[in-house]
Amino acid sequence: MPFLNTSGAAWIVLAALGFYLSVKVQFNSKKADSEALSTFFAVSSHVMVGGLLTFQILNLWHYYNLDPHNLWLSLSLSWGLYALLLFLWGAYSKQAAFRWFGSIVLGLVALKTILVDLAGSDTIYKVLVLFILGALTLLIAYINHKWNHENES
Known part of the structure:
Protein backbone atom coordinates (compact mmCIF):
# COMPACT_ATOMS: atom_id res chain seq x y z
CA MET A 1 0.00 0.00 0.00
CA PRO A 2 1.34 3.45 -0.80
CA PHE A 3 2.70 5.34 2.20
CA LEU A 4 1.92 2.38 4.48
CA ASN A 5 5.22 0.54 4.09
CA THR A 6 8.63 0.69 5.75
CA SER A 7 10.30 2.75 3.04
CA GLY A 8 7.44 5.27 3.09
CA ALA A 9 7.71 5.50 6.87
CA ALA A 10 11.47 6.10 6.61
CA TRP A 11 10.95 8.95 4.10
CA ILE A 12 8.29 10.47 6.36
CA VAL A 13 10.56 10.27 9.44
CA LEU A 14 13.48 11.87 7.56
CA ALA A 15 11.28 14.68 6.24
CA ALA A 16 9.75 15.28 9.68
CA LEU A 17 13.23 15.38 11.24
CA GLY A 18 14.35 17.95 8.67
CA PHE A 19 11.27 20.10 9.26
CA TYR A 20 11.82 19.87 13.01
CA LEU A 21 15.48 20.89 12.65
CA SER A 22 14.53 23.81 10.41
CA VAL A 23 11.96 25.20 12.83
CA LYS A 24 12.86 24.25 16.41
CA VAL A 25 16.64 23.88 16.62
CA GLN A 26 18.70 27.02 17.27
CA PHE A 27 22.16 26.78 15.74
CA ASN A 28 25.12 28.41 17.50
CA SER A 29 26.22 30.62 14.65
CA LYS A 30 25.58 33.99 13.10
CA LYS A 31 21.98 34.86 12.32
CA ALA A 32 22.54 34.64 8.55
CA ASP A 33 24.21 31.22 8.89
CA SER A 34 21.43 30.01 11.17
CA GLU A 35 18.78 31.10 8.67
CA ALA A 36 20.70 29.44 5.83
CA LEU A 37 20.89 26.16 7.77
CA SER A 38 17.20 26.38 8.60
CA THR A 39 16.33 26.96 4.93
CA PHE A 40 18.64 24.11 3.88
CA PHE A 41 16.90 21.65 6.22
CA ALA A 42 13.45 22.82 5.12
CA VAL A 43 14.24 22.58 1.39
CA SER A 44 15.90 19.19 1.91
CA SER A 45 12.80 17.97 3.70
CA HIS A 46 10.65 19.16 0.82
CA VAL A 47 12.90 17.24 -1.59
CA MET A 48 12.30 14.16 0.58
CA VAL A 49 8.53 14.71 0.42
CA GLY A 50 8.79 14.97 -3.37
CA GLY A 51 10.84 11.76 -3.42
CA LEU A 52 8.26 10.08 -1.21
CA LEU A 53 5.48 11.06 -3.61
CA THR A 54 7.49 9.80 -6.57
CA PHE A 55 8.42 6.41 -5.13
CA GLN A 56 4.98 5.77 -3.69
CA ILE A 57 3.31 6.55 -7.03
CA LEU A 58 5.82 4.25 -8.76
CA ASN A 59 5.00 1.53 -6.21
CA LEU A 60 1.27 2.06 -6.79
CA TRP A 61 1.69 1.55 -10.54
CA HIS A 62 3.97 -1.46 -10.02
CA TYR A 63 1.88 -3.35 -7.49
CA TYR A 64 -1.50 -2.76 -9.12
CA ASN A 65 -0.28 -3.18 -12.72
CA LEU A 66 -1.77 0.12 -13.87
CA ASP A 67 -1.32 1.48 -17.42
Whole structure:
Protein backbone atom coordinates (compact mmCIF):
# COMPACT_ATOMS: atom_id res chain seq x y z
CA MET A 1 0.00 0.00 0.00
CA PRO A 2 1.34 3.45 -0.80
CA PHE A 3 2.70 5.34 2.20
CA LEU A 4 1.92 2.38 4.48
CA ASN A 5 5.22 0.54 4.09
CA THR A 6 8.63 0.69 5.75
CA SER A 7 10.30 2.75 3.04
CA GLY A 8 7.44 5.27 3.09
CA ALA A 9 7.71 5.50 6.87
CA ALA A 10 11.47 6.10 6.61
CA TRP A 11 10.95 8.95 4.10
CA ILE A 12 8.29 10.47 6.36
CA VAL A 13 10.56 10.27 9.44
CA LEU A 14 13.48 11.87 7.56
CA ALA A 15 11.28 14.68 6.24
CA ALA A 16 9.75 15.28 9.68
CA LEU A 17 13.23 15.38 11.24
CA GLY A 18 14.35 17.95 8.67
CA PHE A 19 11.27 20.10 9.26
CA TYR A 20 11.82 19.87 13.01
CA LEU A 21 15.48 20.89 12.65
CA SER A 22 14.53 23.81 10.41
CA VAL A 23 11.96 25.20 12.83
CA LYS A 24 12.86 24.25 16.41
CA VAL A 25 16.64 23.88 16.62
CA GLN A 26 18.70 27.02 17.27
CA PHE A 27 22.16 26.78 15.74
CA ASN A 28 25.12 28.41 17.50
CA SER A 29 26.22 30.62 14.65
CA LYS A 30 25.58 33.99 13.10
CA LYS A 31 21.98 34.86 12.32
CA ALA A 32 22.54 34.64 8.55
CA ASP A 33 24.21 31.22 8.89
CA SER A 34 21.43 30.01 11.17
CA GLU A 35 18.78 31.10 8.67
CA ALA A 36 20.70 29.44 5.83
CA LEU A 37 20.89 26.16 7.77
CA SER A 38 17.20 26.38 8.60
CA THR A 39 16.33 26.96 4.93
CA PHE A 40 18.64 24.11 3.88
CA PHE A 41 16.90 21.65 6.22
CA ALA A 42 13.45 22.82 5.12
CA VAL A 43 14.24 22.58 1.39
CA SER A 44 15.90 19.19 1.91
CA SER A 45 12.80 17.97 3.70
CA HIS A 46 10.65 19.16 0.82
CA VAL A 47 12.90 17.24 -1.59
CA MET A 48 12.30 14.16 0.58
CA VAL A 49 8.53 14.71 0.42
CA GLY A 50 8.79 14.97 -3.37
CA GLY A 51 10.84 11.76 -3.42
CA LEU A 52 8.26 10.08 -1.21
CA LEU A 53 5.48 11.06 -3.61
CA THR A 54 7.49 9.80 -6.57
CA PHE A 55 8.42 6.41 -5.13
CA GLN A 56 4.98 5.77 -3.69
CA ILE A 57 3.31 6.55 -7.03
CA LEU A 58 5.82 4.25 -8.76
CA ASN A 59 5.00 1.53 -6.21
CA LEU A 60 1.27 2.06 -6.79
CA TRP A 61 1.69 1.55 -10.54
CA HIS A 62 3.97 -1.46 -10.02
CA TYR A 63 1.88 -3.35 -7.49
CA TYR A 64 -1.50 -2.76 -9.12
CA ASN A 65 -0.28 -3.18 -12.72
CA LEU A 66 -1.77 0.12 -13.87
CA ASP A 67 -1.32 1.48 -17.42
CA PRO A 68 2.34 2.59 -17.66
CA HIS A 69 1.48 5.31 -20.19
CA ASN A 70 -0.40 7.26 -17.50
CA LEU A 71 2.41 6.87 -14.94
CA TRP A 72 4.60 9.70 -16.23
CA LEU A 73 1.70 12.09 -16.64
CA SER A 74 0.53 11.22 -13.10
CA LEU A 75 4.01 11.93 -11.76
CA SER A 76 4.07 15.26 -13.59
CA LEU A 77 0.67 16.14 -12.14
CA SER A 78 1.73 15.33 -8.57
CA TRP A 79 5.04 17.20 -8.95
CA GLY A 80 3.24 20.18 -10.48
CA LEU A 81 0.72 20.38 -7.65
CA TYR A 82 3.49 20.02 -5.09
CA ALA A 83 5.53 22.75 -6.81
CA LEU A 84 2.48 25.01 -6.75
CA LEU A 85 2.07 24.38 -3.02
CA LEU A 86 5.78 25.09 -2.45
CA PHE A 87 5.49 28.39 -4.29
CA LEU A 88 2.35 29.39 -2.41
CA TRP A 89 3.98 28.51 0.91
CA GLY A 90 7.01 30.63 -0.02
CA ALA A 91 4.79 33.55 -0.95
CA TYR A 92 2.69 33.21 2.20
CA SER A 93 5.65 32.81 4.57
CA LYS A 94 7.73 35.44 2.71
CA GLN A 95 10.57 33.00 2.10
CA ALA A 96 12.14 33.49 -1.31
CA ALA A 97 13.86 30.07 -1.26
CA PHE A 98 10.51 28.26 -1.47
CA ARG A 99 9.21 30.58 -4.18
CA TRP A 100 12.32 29.92 -6.25
CA PHE A 101 12.27 26.19 -5.54
CA GLY A 102 8.58 25.90 -6.42
CA SER A 103 9.01 28.00 -9.56
CA ILE A 104 11.97 25.95 -10.76
CA VAL A 105 10.19 22.65 -10.14
CA LEU A 106 7.03 23.92 -11.84
CA GLY A 107 9.06 25.06 -14.87
CA LEU A 108 10.84 21.71 -15.13
CA VAL A 109 7.57 19.84 -14.81
CA ALA A 110 6.03 21.99 -17.54
CA LEU A 111 8.96 21.24 -19.86
CA LYS A 112 8.82 17.52 -19.06
CA THR A 113 5.09 17.41 -19.63
CA ILE A 114 5.20 19.19 -22.97
CA LEU A 115 8.35 17.57 -24.38
CA VAL A 116 8.13 14.04 -22.96
CA ASP A 117 4.69 13.17 -21.62
CA LEU A 118 2.70 14.64 -24.49
CA ALA A 119 5.12 13.76 -27.30
CA GLY A 120 3.03 12.13 -30.01
CA SER A 121 -0.26 13.20 -28.44
CA ASP A 122 -3.01 15.01 -30.29
CA THR A 123 -2.76 18.78 -30.60
CA ILE A 124 -5.87 19.32 -28.49
CA TYR A 125 -4.18 17.69 -25.48
CA LYS A 126 -1.12 19.89 -25.91
CA VAL A 127 -3.29 23.00 -26.15
CA LEU A 128 -5.21 21.94 -23.03
CA VAL A 129 -2.00 21.37 -21.06
CA LEU A 130 -0.58 24.72 -22.21
CA PHE A 131 -3.82 26.41 -21.17
CA ILE A 132 -3.69 24.81 -17.71
CA LEU A 133 -0.01 25.71 -17.27
CA GLY A 134 -0.74 29.28 -18.35
CA ALA A 135 -3.65 29.51 -15.91
CA LEU A 136 -1.44 28.20 -13.08
CA THR A 137 1.23 30.77 -13.96
CA LEU A 138 -1.34 33.59 -13.95
CA LEU A 139 -2.73 32.35 -10.62
CA ILE A 140 0.75 32.29 -9.10
CA ALA A 141 1.52 35.78 -10.40
CA TYR A 142 -1.80 37.13 -9.10
CA ILE A 143 -1.36 35.65 -5.62
CA ASN A 144 2.26 36.77 -5.45
CA HIS A 145 1.32 40.32 -6.47
CA LYS A 146 -1.62 40.42 -4.06
CA TRP A 147 0.42 39.20 -1.07
CA ASN A 148 3.32 41.53 -1.87
CA HIS A 149 0.92 44.47 -2.23
CA GLU A 150 -0.77 43.64 1.13
CA ASN A 151 2.64 43.49 2.84
CA GLU A 152 3.59 46.94 1.53
CA SER A 153 0.36 48.49 2.84
